[in-house]
Amino acid sequence: MIGIFDSGIGGMTVARAVEQMLPEYSIVYFGDIARTPYGSKSAATITDYSLRNTEFLLQKGADIIIIACNSASSVATEALRREFQVPIIEVITPAAQQAIATTSSGRIGVIGTKATIRSGIYEQTICGQRPDFHVFSEACPLLVPLVEEGWINKQETKMIIRRYLHPLRDKQIDTLVLGCTHYPLLTELIQARAGKRVTLVDSSVETAKYVRRFLNEQPQLITREEAGTVTHRYYVSDLTESAHRVARKIFERPLELLLI
Amino acid sequence: MIGIFDSGIGGMTVARAVEQMLPEYSIVYFGDIARTPYGSKSAATITDYSLRNTEFLLQKGADIIIIACNSASSVATEALRREFQVPIIEVITPAAQQAIATTSSGRIGVIGTKATIRSGIYEQTICGQRPDFHVFSEACPLLVPLVEEGWINKQETKMIIRRYLHPLRDKQIDTLVLGCTHYPLLTELIQARAGKRVTLVDSSVETAKYVRRFLNEQPQLITREEAGTVTHRYYVSDLTESAHRVARKIFERPLELLLI
Numbered sequence: 001m002i003g004i005f006d007s008g009i010g011g012m013t014v015a016r017a018v019e020q021m022l023p024e025y026s027i028v029y030f031g032d033i034a035r036t037p038y039g040s041k042s043a044a045t046i047t048d049y050s051l052r053n054t055e056f057l058l059q060k061g062a063d064i065i066i067i068a069c070n071s072a073s074s075v076a077t078e079a080l081r082r083e084f085q086v087p088i089i090e091v092i093t094p095a096a097q098q099a100i101a102t103t104s105s106g107r108i109g110v111i112g113t114k115a116t117i118r119s120g121i122y123e124q125t126i127c128g129q130r131p132d133f134h135v136f137s138e139a140c141p142l143l144v145p146l147v148e149e150g151w152i153n154k155q156e157t158k159m160i161i162r163r164y165l166h167p168l169r170d171k172q173i174d175t176l177v178l179g180c181t182h183y184p185l186l187t188e189l190i191q192a193r194a195g196k197r198v199t200l201v202d203s204s205v206e207t208a209k210y211v212r213r214f215l216n217e218q219p220q221l222i223t224r225e226e227a228g229t230v231t232h233r234y235y236v237s238d239l240t241e242s243a244h245r246v247a248r249k250i251f252e253r254p255l256e257l258l259l260i
Numbered sequence: 261m262i263g264i265f266d267s268g269i270g271g272m273t274v275a276r277a278v279e280q281m282l283p284e285y286s287i288v289y290f291g292d293i294a295r296t297p298y299g300s301k302s303a304a305t306i307t308d309y310s311l312r313n314t315e316f317l318l319q320k321g322a323d324i325i326i327i328a329c330n331s332a333s334s335v336a337t338e339a340l341r342r343e344f345q346v347p348i349i350e351v352i353t354p355a356a357q358q359a360i361a362t363t364s365s366g367r368i369g370v371i372g373t374k375a376t377i378r379s380g381i382y383e384q385t386i387c388g389q390r391p392d393f394h395v396f397s398e399a400c401p402l403l404v405p406l407v408e409e410g411w412i413n414k415q416e417t418k419m420i421i422r423r424y425l426h427p428l429r430d431k432q433i434d435t436l437v438l439g440c441t442h443y444p445l446l447t448e449l450i451q452a453r454a455g456k457r458v459t460l461v462d463s464s465v466e467t468a469k470y471v472r473r474f475l476n477e478q479p480q481l482i483t484r485e486e487a488g489t490v491t492h493r494y495y496v497s498d499l500t501e502s503a504h505r506v507a508r509k510i511f512e513r514p515l516e517l518l519l520i
Contacts, residue, residue, distance in 0.1 A: 034305045035295050040408070045294045045498045114501075145405040148300070156419050163416070238305045241374075 001026040001223065002211070003062025005053040008036035009243050010144065010182035011068030012234075012250045014091065017208030018066070019232060022215065026225050027232045028060045030260075034237035037144050039113025039180065043075035046115060050076035054084055056260070060233070063222040064089065066211060070112050070179045070203060074119035087214070087221055094210035095177050095203035096125040102199050103175040106133040109168045109198070111190075112179030114139045122179060136171045140164040140180075147182045148242050150249070158189055165193050177201045185249065235260050261286040261483065262471070263322025265313040268296035269503050270404065270442035271328030272494075272510045274351065277468030278326070279492060282475065286485050287492045288320045290520075294497035297404050299373025299440065303335035306375060310336035314344055316520070320493070323482040326471060327351065330372050330439045330463060334379035347474070347481055354470035355437050355463035356385040362459050363435040366393040369428045369458070371450075372439030374399045382439060396431045400424040400440075407442045408502050410509070418449055425453050437461045445509065495520050 002022070004015050008031050015029050030053050032038075038046045050072045054065050064087040065080065067073045073090035080088045099108045099122075110122040117139040126135050142160055151157045168176070176198050178184060184202050191200055215222060235258045236243060247255040262282070264275050268291050275289050290313050292298075298306045310332045314325050324347040325340065327333045333350035340348045359368045359382075370382040377399040386395050402420055411417045428436070436458050438444060444462050451460055475482060495518045496503060507515040 034301060040500060040502060041294060042498050042500060141409055142402075142405055142411075145402055149401055151402075156416050156423070159416050159419070238302050240300060240302060242300060 001028055001061045001063055002066065003028050003054075003057030003060070003064065004066040004068045005030040005032070005050070005057060006069040006181060007031075007038035007071065008033045009148070009246045009250070010180065012247055013181050013184045013204035014066060014068035014207050015234070016250050017205050018211060021208045021212050024224055024230065025215070025222065026230050028057055028062055029232075029234045030056055031234070031236045031243070033240060033243055037113070038069060039071040039115045039144060040141055041115065043115065043119070046072055047076040047079045050080060051083060054080055058084065058086065060235075062086070066207065067091065068181055068204070068207070070181060071115035074116045074121040087218070089207070089211055089214065091181065091203045091207045092121050092125055094206035095179065095201055096122055098201045098206045099175050099177050100126060100130055100133070102201060103133070105172060105174045106130065107171060107173045108133060108135050109171065109173040109176040110135060110137045110179045111140045111164065111176065111183065112137070113144065114141050116179050122177060136168055136173060138164055138167055143186060144180065144182045147185050148246060150242070150245055152185055153189070157186070158193070161186065161189050161193050165190070173198060175199050175201060178203055233258060261288055261321045261323055262326065263288050263314075263317030263320070263324065264326045264328045265290040265292070265310070265317060266329040266441060267291075267298035267331065268293045269408070269506045269510070270440065272507055273441050273444045273464035274326060274328035274467050275494070276510050277465050278471060281468045281472050284484060284490065285475070285482065286490050288317055288322055289492075289494045290316055291494070291496045291503070293500060293503055297373070298329060299331040299375045299404060300401055301375065303375065303379070306332055307336040307339045310340060311343060314340055316495075318344065318346065320495070322346070324349065326467065328441055328464070328467070330441060331375035334376045334381040347478075349467070349471055349474065351441065351463045351467045352381050352385055354466035355439065355461055356382055358461045358466045359435050359437050360386060360390055360393070362461060363393070365432060365434045366390065367431060367433045368393060368395050369431065369433040369436040370395060370397045370439045371400045371424065371436065371443065372397070373404065374401050376439050382437060396428055396433060398424055398427055403446060404440065404442045407445050408506060410502070410505055412445055413449075417446070418453070421446065421449050421453050425450070433458060435459050435461060438463055493518060
């Protein structure tokens with residue numbers, strides 16, 4: 001079973017992509033809505049929460065863990081790999097690899113939460129492989145609350161995106177990483193502002209592709225379900241209207257959220 | 261010692277007012293930054309956190325507890341009064357009383373978080389005393405993240421305030437309750453939008469006044485400090501840049517935040 005956790009509901013964009021690309025596997029998801037958001041909290045607190053979330057998913061039978069949150073991936077991956085024996089997949093590496101594969105100019109933008117941007121993880125990962133590349137990062141802390149409020153097409157959201165992307169305008173980037181699993185819900189507005197010549201890289205979709213390759217190579221690490229026994233369970237630590245609304249938007253169907 | 265808790269840093273507007281109006285008492289504050297915000301979470305989760313926060317303050321020697329958070333005051337006051345023997349003071353009653361004292365027309369607006377507005381507590385409190393009054397409420401969930409980002413004078417914040425206050429424009433209110441302890445930081449923008457004929461009621465200041473009256477009437481309930489032994493300790497469950505910045509803004513001095 002594939003275990004996936006996030007600070008809340010943003011990681012459902014990863015879960016949705018995994019459902020579609022890996023229909024033969026069961027999923028157990030945990031969204032830590034009671035302590036959301038992670039992106040504005042400290043690395044120590046995010047790591048503590050990530051350890052507890054992983055324990056929960058392992059108790060529920062997960063064979064591998066996807067950290068479907070850029071903030072937690074940025075600061076907690078090493079701690080999880082030290083603590084647990086199962087494969088731990090994070091969202092940074094897949095997005096960084098796709099950005100490297102996409103760019104022609106070697107000039108890549110990254111947007112994410114404060115925790116993600118402050119960690120410098122995208123620069124390290126990209127420039128670790130390609131020291132000749134340039135990475136320009138901007139923290140966009142208000143985009144998560146805007147998405148959670150459903151303000152996906154509002155004028156204020158457009159203005160805030162414009163303000164956040166402004167410092168990237170003269171950097172001649174040709175690739176922009178959506179380094180937060182909430183941001184795919186703002187793809188249209190971000191693309192409109194970044195311009196046609198900039199290719200967006202969606203960490204959610206890239207992570208699902210990465211998991212598919214990983215499980216093709218290492219099929220022994222996970223139990224493949226019999227046809228008809230695949231189950232998808234979505235646990236949350238709190239139930240809110242916003243969670244129901246955003247989940248429905250991401251999955252394009254009503255989703256049963258199980259309160260732990 | 262006066263114990264004060266909040267979901268994070270908004271409650272420091274109450275603590276600051278208490279420091280100024282009751283300089284002869286020590287304060288122990290707890291800001292639950294690791295689990296902030298409360299206002300978009302469920303009543304059950306907010307109550308659970310409020311119980312734990314109160315236990316922490318009592319362990320630190322608090323004689324009375326101020327719930328310096330409208331969301332927690334709205335949904336958790338009864339549970340705290342059932343669970344603990346000490347006086348529990350919440351922020352709704354002082355603000356509601358002041359609104360009743362202020363209005364001429366009997367038409368009162370209230371803005372707050374989703375948890376506060378959904379609870380209907382201001383209507384119940386105001387109309388419980390004055391059934392002839394009319395209360396018009398609007399949830400403003402994005403104002404807390406905007407304040408925490410320090411976007412106190414930004415054009416986007418003005419637009420968002422305009423959008424939130426729009427439904428109140430034709431209600432002929434003459435009084436508007438700032439039903440969230442973050443909102444005093446937005447007083448100017450809210451006043452500008454509400455118009456000169458509307459008087460703002462600040463739940464933070466009213467609560468400090470209420471505590472002063474309460475302790476004048478019931479001085480036996482709390483240990484009065486000897487001159488020179490007053491201490492103010494500010495505990496938090498996480499340390500973030502935003503917390504330091506907003507605390508400094510509220511107190512107009514650097515504040516030592518103690519991580520628990």
